[in-house]
Amino acid sequence: MHHAARHNMARIVNIIPFTSIIDQNARVARDVLEDGEEFGSVVLEHHSNLTPDKETPRTRLASENWDTPVIYTTMVQFLESLFRGGTRSARRMHRLAGAVIIFDEIQTLPVNCVHLFCNAVNFLVQECGASIVLCTATQPLLGRLDRPELGVLSLDPRCELMPDRDAFFGRLERTEILDDTKPGGWTVTEVADLAISELRRTGSCLVVVNTKRWARELYEECAARGITEVWHLSTSMCAAHRLRVLDDMRRELDAGRPVLCVSTQLIEAGVDISFGAAIRFLAGLDSIVQTAGRCNRNGDSKGGLLGQVHVLNPDQENLSKLKAIRIGRESTLRVLGEFRADPASLGGSLLHPRAMERYFTYAFFNHRNEMAYPVSREDVGHDDTLFNLLSCNRLNPGNMRTQPTLRQSFATAGGLFKVIDAPTCGVLVPYGEGTEIIAQLCGALDSQQEKMLLRRAQRYAVNTFPEVFKTLYDERALYETKKGLGIWCLDPQYYSGNFGVSVVATEKMSPLIYDGGA
Numbered sequence: 001m002h003h004a005a006r007h008n009m010a011r012i013v014n015i016i017p018f019t020s021i022i023d024q025n026a027r028v029a030r031d032v033l034e035d036g037e038e039f040g041s042v043v044l045e046h047h048s049n050l051t052p053d054k055e056t057p058r059t060r061l062a063s064e065n066w067d068t069p070v071i072y073t074t075m076v077q078f079l080e081s082l083f084r085g086g087t088r089s090a091r092r093m094h095r096l097a098g099a100v101i102i103f104d105e106i107q108t109l110p111v112n113c114v115h116l117f118c119n120a121v122n123f124l125v126q127e128c129g130a131s132i133v134l135c136t137a138t139q140p141l142l143g144r145l146d147r148p149e150l151g152v153l154s155l156d157p158r159c160e161l162m163p164d165r166d167a168f169f170g171r172l173e174r175t176e177i178l179d180d181t182k183p184g185g186w187t188v189t190e191v192a193d194l195a196i197s198e199l200r201r202t203g204s205c206l207v208v209v210n211t212k213r214w215a216r217e218l219y220e221e222c223a224a225r226g227i228t229e230v231w232h233l234s235t236s237m238c239a240a241h242r243l244r245v246l247d248d249m250r251r252e253l254d255a256g257r258p259v260l261c262v263s264t265q266l267i268e269a270g271v272d273i274s275f276g277a278a279i280r281f282l283a284g285l286d287s288i289v290q291t292a293g294r295c296n297r298n299g300d301s302k303g304g305l306l307g308q309v310h311v312l313n314p315d316q317e318n319l320s321k322l323k324a325i326r327i328g329r330e331s332t333l334r335v336l337g338e339f340r341a342d343p344a345s346l347g348g349s350l351l352h353p354r355a356m357e358r359y360f361t362y363a364f365f366n367h368r369n370e371m372a373y374p375v376s377r378e379d380v381g382h383d384d385t386l387f388n389l390l391s392c393n394r395l396n397p398g399n400m401r402t403q404p405t406l407r408q409s410f411a412t413a414g415g416l417f418k419v420i421d422a423p424t425c426g427v428l429v430p431y432g433e434g435t436e437i438i439a440q441l442c443g444a445l446d447s448q449q450e451k452m453l454l455r456r457a458q459r460y461a462v463n464t465f466p467e468v469f470k471t472l473y474d475e476r477a478l479y480e481t482k483k484g485l486g487i488w489c490l491d492p493q494y495y496s497g498n499f500g501v502s503v504v505a506t507e508k509m510s511p512l513i514y515d516g517g518a
Contacts, residue, residue: 003100003131010098013071015078017108021270022047023239023459024246026072033070040455044068046077047239047458066095075103076419079113082120083386085414097128105269106134106142107286110419111327114364114371115387118142119151126154133161137293138286141360146368150387166353174299175292175307177350179336181282185315188214192221194310195260195279199227202276202301204259208268208291209281210317210325212236216499219262233263237500238429239459242266246273267294274298278309281317284328285335285359289351311336331362375416380409389413424463427478428489429501434460438489441481454487462490462501471503 004012016022022045030043044066066073080089081096101124103109109117124130134142143155162168186194191207195218198205209215212234219232231249233242250273252259261267261275265283269290274297280288288311296307319326335358339346347354364371373386384395393407428438437457444450464472469488472478477494481487493505 007131009100009129009131011066011069011071011095012100012102013066013073013078013096014102014104015073015075016104016270017075018105018266018269021104022072022074023243024271027243029070029072038452040068040452042068043070044072044455045239045458046071046073047463066092071095075109079110079117079419080417083116083390083414083417085411085417096124096130098130100131100133102133102135104135105290107136107138107140108269108324109140109142110324111364111367112370112373113419114142114145115147115150116373116390118145118153119387122151122154136286138289138356140286141357141364145371146365147371150372169351169353172299173306173349173351174296174301175278175309175351177288177292177309177311179340179350180310181313181333181336185313187315188217188221191218191279191312191314192225194312195222195262196225196227198277198279198308198310199229199258199260202307203256204253204275205261205277205279206267206275206291206294207260207262207279208265208287209262209314210265210283210319210322212264214281214314214317215262215264219498222260222262227260229258230260230262232498233261233267234500235264235266236462236502238431238434238462240434241429241431241500243459244432246271249273269293272297274300275307276301277307280309280311282311282313282329282332283325284363285332285350285356287325287328288332289356292351327367328363331359331366334362335359373417379416380412386413386417389416424465425469425488426461427464427469427472427501428457428461428481428487429495430490430492431460431495435492438481441487441489444482464501468501468503472501475503475505477505 001012003009014022014025016025026043026045030039034042046066077089077092081092084090121132125132142153143159145152195205195207207218209218215232215234219230222230229252231245233245237245249259249261253274259275265287267273268280268287271294273294275295278291278295280291288309292307292309295309301307319329335346335350335355338358339350339355343349345354346352346358349355372388375384375386375389377383380389382395388395389409390413391408393409396407396409428434428441430438434457437453437460441450441453441457444453469478472490472494475494477491478488479491481489490501491505494502496502496506
């Protein structure tokens with residue numbers, strides 16, 4: 001904020017990978033900056049697309065355009081503002097000029113967007129007067145990519161904000177990562193055994209899994225054994241719901257009561273909470289290290305011992321739609337093998353910067369051909385990349401006899417670009433204040449009122465994948481606030497107080513929906 005004031009910059013934009021961190025950080029900023037002001041007038045949360053891609057004059061007025069001084073949004077929304085076709089996302093692009101842009105947990109940048117991202121950031125700094133900060137404990141090598149001709153970050157030699165960075169890794173060591181992978185993998189029963197054992201040993205345990213199915217099955221396994229202090233977190237729950245669960249767990253932990261949390265990766269980066277022990281399913285080493293940041297976070301474990309982070313490989317796991325995790329697993333397995341053979345070569349610890357650099361060497365450099373956003377022959381008639389379509393585009397077969405001619409295929413590139421393989425659709429859920437917001441949206445008289453309600457609705461929305469949305473639609477569990485507006489709401493019977501959005505109706509909804517705010 002001092003930097004923005006000193007250089008007369010327009011706004012501060014916080015780009016965050018997980019909505020769980022947006023929930024936490026935006027709430028703190030709002031408590032300070034919006035005291036007495038109208039909700040959303042200073043601090044904006046924007047992480048769910050609640051209006052349809054196909055615009056109408058009405059949805060255009062209600063769509064979000066980042067016009068507040070402080071913005072919390074996702075990497076998906078940022079990249080779509082720069083590269084996606086249509087006008088809805090592009091309408092926000094000019095808000096990035098003259099802004100302080102903070103990328104939190106930058107290691108989560110999608111591999112196929114790496115060169116596009118580097119070129120965009122260089123442009124925002126050099127041509128648009130933006131200031132960029134890349135935050136993470138596991139810094140990727142964006143200034144040393146294997147194909148610099150496609151674009152790398154133009155980093156100043158003095159780019160590190162923290163002097164003598166590597167020394168802090170030794171001084172602030174609070175955890176140790178244990179390689180507990182084994183042939184055949186761990187069953188749900190075995191994972192539950194270890195989690196409950198660590199809960200009893202340390203008083204609290206965090207288990208981070210890769211899929212929602214595993215999170216639910218493990219939670220149910222522990223609950224079936226009579227573990228009443230088990231909690232569940234996943235992105236099937238709206239932001240307000242997750243905040244409530246995190247707050248409740250913090251109170252239990254602060255009071256010294258036992259807590260066992262089973263979560264997807266939404267909790268692993270940036271969430272301010274600390275457990276006595278942690279279990280992480282095999283994924284990228286950066287994810288494992290981030291999970292370690294939720295273990296013995298304040299260095300207050302009994303006897304000053306290091307917190308233990310167990311890395312497990314599940315016996316069955318469907319990662320077909322989670323390409324980034326698959327890529328990360330492969331590189332992590334290679335680093336684990338090298339660490340077992342020669343720990344000293346990686347600094348003697350899987351938390352050492354040398355181990356992280358080795359991991360990114362494999363994860364990034366071994367996938368260098370994927371970093372320019374490949375597109376297939378089915379998409380454009382030949383093998384190509386989005387980078388080429390937006391730059392020299394030498395493969396453009398169009399008529400070039402008229403000069404001067406733009407060779408770029410902007411419309412094609414915009415139509416092909418998507419940060420995730422299956423774009424999600426935001427659905428409003430009847431949780432807490434969300435019930436009231438849904439009712440008000442149904443009765444809103446003008447687009448300005450709808451826009452303000454949609455800002456409040458962000459924390460009561462859940463992003464659903466196409467197959468989940470279709471199932472809910474076919475079950476008649478979804479309805480529009482107003483016909484043609486394209487804002488979808490969920491029937492209360494399909495929102496669980498334990499798991500969030502459910503594709504089957506449950507009878508336990510009413511008593512489990514919290515009333516009041518988030």
